[in-house]
Amino acid sequence: MAKLTVNDLEVRGKRVFVRVDYNVPMAEQNGQMVINDDTRIRATLPTLDLLIKGGARIILTAHLGRPDGKPEPTMSLRPVAAKLADLVGRPVAFVDDCIGEKVEKTVGALKDGDIVLLENTRFYAGEEANDAGFAEQLAKVAEHYVNDAFGAAHRGHASTEGVARIVAKRGGKCAAGLLMERELQFLGDELENPARPFVVILGGAKVSDKIKVIDRLLEKADTILIGGAMAYTFKLAQGLRVGKSLVEPDKTDVASAAVDKAAEKKVDFLIPSDNVVARPVKTDKLNKKGKPVIELHDHRVNAEPNIPDDLEGVDIGPATVKSFCDVIAKAKTILWNGPMGIFEDKRFADGTFAVARAVAETTKNNGAKSIIGGGDSVKAINNAGLGDQVTFMSTGGGASLEFLEGAVLPGVAALSDKKI
Secondary structure, eight states: OOBOBGGGOOOTTOEEEEEOOOOOOEEEETTEEEESOOHHHHHTHHHHHHHHHHTOEEEEEOOOSOOTTSOOGGGOSHHHHHHHHHHHTSOOEEESOSSSHHHHHHHHTOOTTOEEEEOOGGGSHHHHTTOHHHHHHHHTTOSEEEEOOGGGTTSOOIIIIIHHHHHHHTTOOEEEOHHHHHHHIIIIIHHHSOOSSEEEEEOSSOHHHHHHHHHHHTTTOSEEEEOSTHHHHHHHHTTOOBTTOOOOGGGHHHHHHHHHHHHHHTOEEEOOSSEEEEEEEEEEEEOTTSOEEEEEEEEEEEOSSSBOTTOEEEEEOHHHHHHHHHHHTTOSEEEEESOSSOTTSGGGOHHHHHHHHHHHHHHHHHOOEEEEOSTHHHHHHHHTTOGGGSSEEOSOSHHHHHHHHTOOOHHHHTSOBOOO
16 A cells, blocks of 8 residues: 655644665775765755745754674764764754753754754664664654665664554654655556566676575566676576586575576576686685675686686676667666676676666667666666766665565554545
8 A cells, every 4th residue: 555755744833854875885094984975865955845835843863884782983974964964954963862851852842844864873782683672662652654765674673663662552643755656656656557668688697696586586587698707507507517606506506596587487598608707716805894805807708607616696698788778779677686796896897888878778769668676787877977867776785675575664654544
């Protein structure tokens, strides 16, 4: 059922508790934490603008990082408050707690259109535990609840689910923000009855991460294109050699079942016919997790079905790029989730960027709806400079995947149903 949205609320003079996704990347510079990418903050501006103009008294809450239920200065949201104030062009109060007397006093002093950002909810263990008492304390200052944090909607936490239940029980309304509304529209409504041909592009590391999505989309897609490391598990399932490629040997039965279902449903299911490969070499260096750094040397195109034993697949090859792009060019609906290779390394980015260009061109030239399903796909589109040339880019990583799988997201389920 459709959910109530922020457009359905009468907010003037009301204290509106807004859950946002401000889990932004930050790094220390000259002893201060600095935001590296404010995309998630900017994504909430339309909802905030609507609430400001509507005269709401806005209480923002979010999490940042994984502080394990205790205060961690490097994960404070204070820098976010400063950045947000710049973006909205008005003061944003900051409270160095998210519950208690200090919060109540600050919220009590808010005037219509004012904004306060509360400290990281994950500084309390009760947030991730969805503790009823903690949720009650958070909800104490709220008259209405708005969730604009789709990226956290798959978590049944106090600020994403518990507060909404409490506000609703008190007679308040719980609504989706404008960003959340768009996520539900494009990942839900638009894919329910997609314009055809409907082409799905799936990449990333593991079949196990995407198999539920594959299974569900096989009910709707006309063509599924498989790239990324997960393609090597499909190759292995066909009895081909994959060399030193990242692979899940215990998931070949799952891969085979997906191919069989595609044949049964008459869905074209394409895996790479060629690959870019490289020779992995162990070094004495360690990464941040203390694991040996592997360097990739001597990259080249491997046009054979089998990958030599001493080489690793790192990208789709030129023949695959052409066949994938030919399919994409005919699409009317495109869903893309997951890169085609190790695109962070420019030597292995050609496949991913070629797909990104094909998606953008088909959107422009063919009037296709292109939906980018979060995570690395969004990063790849942005790195290719094409972020403004697709129809919609999801802000959710895990949330996007779970929603596409057909899972019920706690943060969505907790919102009020719209009465028709």
